[in-house]
Amino acid sequence: MKALDSLYEAQKIAFSPFVFQTVYTMLELGIMDELYEERDGLTVTEIASRKNMTEYGVRVLVEMAKCADILELNDDKYSLSKIGYFLTRDEMTKVNLMFTQDICYKGLFHLKDAIVHGKPEGLKEIGPWETIYQGLSILPEQLRKSWFEFDHHYSDNSFGEALKIIFQHNPKHIYDIGGNTGKWAIASTKHDPSVRVSIFDLGVQLKVAKANIDAIAEIKDRVDFNERDMLNPASEIPAGADVYWMSQFLDCFSEGEIEAILLKIKKNMKPDATIFIMETFIDDQRFKAAEYSLVATSLYFTAIANGNSKMYSSSALKYIIEKAGLETVKEHRLHEDRFHTILEVKLPK
Amino acid sequence: MKALDSLYEAQKIAFSPFVFQTVYTMLELGIMDELYEERDGLTVTEIASRKNMTEYGVRVLVEMAKCADILELNDDKYSLSKIGYFLTRDEMTKVNLMFTQDICYKGLFHLKDAIVHGKPEGLKEIGPWETIYQGLSILPEQLRKSWFEFDHHYSDNSFGEALKIIFQHNPKHIYDIGGNTGKWAIASTKHDPSVRVSIFDLGVQLKVAKANIDAIAEIKDRVDFNERDMLNPASEIPAGADVYWMSQFLDCFSEGEIEAILLKIKKNMKPDATIFIMETFIDDQRFKAAEYSLVATSLYFTAIANGNSKMYSSSALKYIIEKAGLETVKEHRLHEDRFHTILEVKLPK
Structure with a gap:
């Protein structure tokens, strides 16, 4: 990249909160939708009149958006660029x-x-x-x-493919660790009318999961609820599972905490049991836009969620698995939903 | 631009506050300086140890910065990209x-x-x-x-060239409208030992200007101070000036207010007097990075400074000048400081 272009890119970053708030404002005030409808573009005066705004207000927004390549300007008419299109419709x-x-x-x-x-x-x-x-x-x-x-958005479309992978192993009893609202327990008990699921989670989550599951007659007798703080060194996971399932769960913890959780599972695990870990790994993404989303999400964990977790790369997680004395025997990249990978983990032979 | 690239650019905008705060944090914690010194790059472990930080903290930052093309990664070592260089040193x-x-x-x-x-x-x-x-x-x-x-940063280097332009007109008496801290009054009275300057500004500004000017024996008898609210419809600018000077002043007002200020000057102006308006116009910039800076500055005026002003294009300001019944007779683009243009404005012949 030429120096002048790099200087320009540096300015985009230095002023990026201006551009972000410009786009948010244009979305919320309906300016982006208006421009989506009018493919030939609109003048400042036309936008101001349609949205009942001052020309000044419209002008500062569209000038910024044009500079940031979100809008294009031809003959005094502003229209959406391709970037503007995705910001409006994707x-x-x-x-x-x-x-x-x-x-x-x-x-x-x-x-x-x-x-x-x-x-x-x-x-x-x-x-x-x-x-x-x-x-x-x-x-x-x-x-x-x-x-x-x-x-x-980052989880809804992964279960269909995940169910096929897990049930190739014909599990009789699944432990759903970090079962959250019970979505996986519901999906898997519906998928196989003989499977049992034990959810392990914090009390506050179990309440929500139990309410959701008790409302479904066909499955409610096959799911049980186990209050467990996985971060408590004294807590245990009993023996009995054929399959352990953790979906978008381990990214809520630090590397050391993940190792401790894996060791807790390993301690009582049957020799033939399998641990399935479904995650969105930053190094497994096919599209740069998806990788970008996941990497930024790490900083949400840092600054807002809990201060010490992140979205991991698959190599980082496999390293922790190995450190815990377990073995990653297979890696399934899901195709339908684009984001997820399932790691299949066993006790070493 | 291809659709996938546009989607990626849209994601950069959607997550831009993450990138902005990442860069700010890396600058403040000295990580950028450390990487500037170590051209061959540093590993996460090395950065953490040099800055006494957790590896987790370093990792979330450098992963985001790498995704945003601010850092490059080779063999586990992170180093500054060209964009990162400008963010650190420009x-x-x-x-x-x-x-x-x-x-x-x-x-x-x-x-x-x-x-x-x-x-x-x-x-x-x-x-x-x-x-x-x-x-x-x-x-x-x-x-x-x-x-x-x-x-x-956007004004300091403009006065040298500006003085040459204004004093080609051999003014005896300059009205410095919006004289602020007195910088122009000091520069021009020092430049020409016979010129007089009258500053017009709000009382709170005049206090600062007076303190600065009273401290300079060689000029203090040639500067006078006139409290004036240019937005007050009853306020007047008296006759007497050969040259009116307004530097980065009109961008603090709305289009209607600018017209009112020009009409106030015009009312008592001598037929041969000249109005010089020095501004940083968004359409006069040679570098995209500078244009970007100015356009973003408009939104600072909107959201934080006063709610109704902006950085103007030269065409917009010339339109207001014409509307006020005045004529732009010349346009001087300053070369040394890159940012400024001086409009030379007269009563129509």
């Missing part, structure tokens, strides 16, 4: 942007302190909790919406 | 970044409201004033530093 991009604005923007101001103190110092901008998990169910409506849409 | 880039962090980051969260209400709704994040001008002299130290370094 689901992943919008989910990312709203998550950034509602959950992360203010908290990221404290990123430096979060890193220095090893605590999610930005969390205070949205609530008085130690970790965001304590506040999720009581977040203000708009923030809740943005958090869950982000979370679901 | 004066304009650092001045812009610190201004964004200290003055604008939090306030920009309220950009949408600022545009809807026509008020600098973000200003409350740094102080309880109606406009930032009331708070400038009492800003907390770090914020004051960032504001003034930003301001000075």
Whole structure:
């Protein structure tokens, strides 16, 4: 890259909060939608009149957006560029942007302190909790919406393929560690009418999972609930599982904590049992945009969620697995949902 | 641009506050300087040990910075890219970044409201004033530093060339409208030992200017101070000037206000007098990085400074000049400082 271009890119970063808020404002005020409809573009005066805004307000926004290659300008008419199109119409991009604005923007101001103190110092901008998990169910409506849409976008389409992989092993009993709202327990007991699932999670999560599962007659007798703090050194996972399932769970912990969790499972594990770990690994992504999303998510964990976890690379997680005395025997990259990989882990032979 | 590349660029924008805070944190913690010194790069472990940080803290930062092309990774060693070099060592880039962090980051969260209400709704994040001008002299130290370094970076090198242009007209008496700290009055009276300067400004500014000028024996008898609110419809600018000087002054006002100020000057202006308007116009910049800086500065005016002003294009300002019944007879682009243009304005013949 030429020096002048690098200088320009450096300026884009130095002023990036201006561009971010410009796009958010143009989305919220409906300017992006208006420009999406009018492919030939609109003048400042036309936008101002349609959106009942001052020309001044429209002008500062579109001038910034044009400079950032989000809009194009021809004969006084502004129209969406391809980048502007994705910001307006692409689901992943919008989910990312709203998550950034509602959950992360203010908290990221404290990123430096979060890193220095090893605590999610930005969390205070949205609530008085130690970790965001304590506040999720009581977040203000708009923030809740943005958090869950982000979370679901990166998980909703992975279960179909995951079920096929896990049930090749014909498990009779699955331990769902970090079972959360019970989604996997529901999917797997529905998938196989004879399988049993034991959920292990914090009490506050079990309540939600139990309510969801008790409402489904055909499965409720095959699921049980076990309150367990995986970070408590005294807590145990009993023997009995054919398959251990952890989906987007280990990324909520530090490397040392992940090793401790794996050791806890290993301690009572049957010789033929299998641990399946489903994650979105930063080095397994086919698209740069997806890799970017995941890497940024690490800083959400640092500054806002809990201060010490991150999205891992598959090589980092396999290293921890090995350190815990376990063996990664297979690696399944899911094709349908683009984001996930399942690691198949066993006791060494 | 290909669709996949545009999608990637859209993601960069959606997560841009993450990248901005990553760079700010790496600058403040000295990681960027460390990498500048070690051209061959450093591993995560080496950075953590040199800066006394956790490897986790270093890793989330460098992974984000690498994804954003600020760092490069070779054999586990991270080093500065060209973009990273400018973020670490280029004066304009650092001045812009610190201004964004200290003055604008939090306030920009309220950009949408600022545009809807026509008020600098973000200003409350740094102080309880109606406009930032009331708070400038009492800003907390770090914020004051960032504001003034930003301001000075875009003005300090323009006076030498400007003096040559203005004194080709051999003015006996200059009216310095919006004289601020008295910098121009000092420079011009020192430049020509016979010229007189009358400063017109708000009382709070005149105090500062008077203190600065009274300290310089050789000029103090040739400068007088006139308290004037240019936005007050009843205020007048008397006759008497050969030259009117307005430097980075009109960009603090809306288009309508600029017209009113020009009409106020025109009313009592001598037929041969000249108005010189020095501005940084967004359409007169030779470098994209400079244009970007100025366009973003508009949104600082919108969200934080006063809610209704901006950096103008020269065509927009010439249009207002014409509307006020005046004529732009010449346009001087300054070469030394790269940013400024001086418009030479007269009464129509």
